[in-house]
Amino acid sequence: MTADPPRPAPRLGLPAHHAWLDAECRRLLAFGARSALPDGGAAYLDTAGVPDPGHGVLTWITARTTHAYSLGVLLGVPGSAPVADAALAALTGRLRDTAHGGWFHALGPDGTPDRAAGKSCYDHAFVLLAASSAALAGRPGGTGLLTDAAEVHLTRFWDDAAGRPLDTWDADFTRPDDYRGLNATMHSVEAMLAVADAVEVLDDPAGTAVGGGAAAWRDRAARAARFVVDLAAAHDGRLPEHFGPDWTPDLDFHRSRPDDPFRPYGATPGHGLEWSRLLVTVEAAMGADATLAEAAVRLFDRAVADGWDADGAAGFVYTTDWDGTPVVRQRMHWVVAEAIAAAAALHRRTGERRYADSYAAWWDYAERHLLDRTGGSWWHELDPQNVPATTVWPGKPDIYHALQATLLPRLPLAPTLARALRSGLLDPPPAADSRPESG
Incomplete structure (x- = not known):
């Protein structure tokens, strides 16, 4: 009997694969560069990468663009600085509410601030992330924005008694909404870890003083993360997304609007995966914690079991019951x-081969179905037959998620992206991680 040939080495860590990731990273940065607006901000892009003025100027798109192109600056990719600076100019300028504080959700096509949407933690978490990356990339105004964004997040959104953030205020910051959400919590954790890394590196005393320093920011992120550990255990790995003011889950929220782009009904496998990665990141930042690692595995396994190939076709479904x-x-x-x-x-x-195999399978899926080699970037939405669709996400609004997918596999688990790039940690060997020294 002939023995089976040895399995090929995992794709993760292969220099040729890292070169492929680098090329895809640069392709994405080239596509999104057209988002820079002359008056400041980042445009919502259509399928060809052309700014769509009908969407106005969205704070979350502008902040994610600031973050992405600050990473481009740290990567040394030509053309990144003007895009980062154009987006940053709106965060320090016309998207700010100088009367009541914080940032408007958006400016309409005519430049009028959107007051009806109120002030959301989701938007402000991305401003905080953008400020951290811009400051570490040395962009003009980045450090000042970091100080301001950190103060707004702490005074308006962070609920220290609960150990997680409020979700939404009215436009004047006079009344918070009763709704609490896990999506804003998730991006706050991402941003708070980034703030910790930024203030630990930067010499600016105002920036480092806000919020009690790096350890305090990491502690806040860890408190919110441990809430998710408990949720995952209580709900068999399916995370409730929507809550009342006392953080009681509302499992029927938006049952009549199941495809909402930000607050859909039911469990969202994609958020289970995003939290899985964040829990591992929190552990790397704080020190070994088996409960975080075990919850990360629980969330990953549930999201894959429920979401991947769930209906006879390749791909992850958006939501489940x-x-x-x-x-x-x-x-x-x-x-x-x-x-x-x-x-x-x-x-x-963990070093477990099954994760490397899944990683390879999902990049194969992305190459086959999502990467648009003709028009650029990735298709943002596909129908159940994997045909490009626009039911939830028309166009190709920004490159945030896809860009990070090309970078995170080439970096250690900690520190966060901008600090890791600034510290020259790209493409480390695929070995067990330890947190690098400060600096």
């Missing part, structure tokens, strides 16, 4: 990007 039955079967690009990042993180954390 509380028994794992698919509800919205559209395929979103960001879910695959987060699956790739989570698999890479868990492989680095």
Whole structure:
């Protein structure tokens, strides 16, 4: 009997694969460069990468663009600085509410601030992330924005008694909404870890003083993360997304609007994957914690079991019911990007081959179905037959998720992206991680 040939080495860590990731990273940065607006801000891009003025200027798009192109600056990619600076100019300028503080959700096509949407933690978490990356990339105004964004986040959104943030205020910051959400919490954790890394490196005393310093920011992130550990255990790895003011889950929220782009009904496998990666990142920042690692595995396994190939076709469904039955079967690009990042993180954390195999399978899926080699970037939404669709996400708004999927597999679990790039940690060997020294 002939023995089976040895399995090929995992794709993770191969120099040729890292070169492929680098090329894809640069392709994405080239596509998104047209988002820079002359008056400051970042445009919502259509399928060809052309700014779509009908969407106005969105704070979360502008902040994510500032973050992405600050990473481009740290990577040394030509053309990144003007895009980062154009986006940053709106965060320090016309998107700010100088009367009541914080940032408007958006400016309309005519430049009028959107006051009806109020002030959201989701938007402000991305401003905080953008400021951290811009400051570490040395962009003009980045450090000042970091100080301001940190103060707003702490005074308006962070609920220290609960150990997690409020979700939404009215436009004047006079009344918070009763709704609490896990999506804003997730991006706050991401941003707070980035702030910790930024203030630990920067010499600016005002920046380092806000919020009690790096250790305090990491502690806040860890408190919110441990809430998710408990949620994952209580709900068999399916995370409730929507809560009342006392953080009681509302499992029927938006049952009549199941495909909402930000607050869909049911469990969202993509967020289970995103939280899985973040829990591993929190552990790397704080020190070994088996409960975080175990919860990361639980979330990953549940998201894959419920979401991947769930209806007879390749891809992750958008949402499921509380028994794992698919509800919205559209395929979103960001879910695959987060699956790739989570698999890479868990492989680095555990060394288990199954994560490397999933990582390879999901990049194969992305190459076949999501990467648009003609028009650029990634299709943001596919239908259940993996045909490009616009039911939830028209166009190709920004490159945040896809760009990070090309970088996270080539970096250690800590520190966060901008600090890791600034410290020259890109493309480390695929070995067990330890947190690098400050500096």
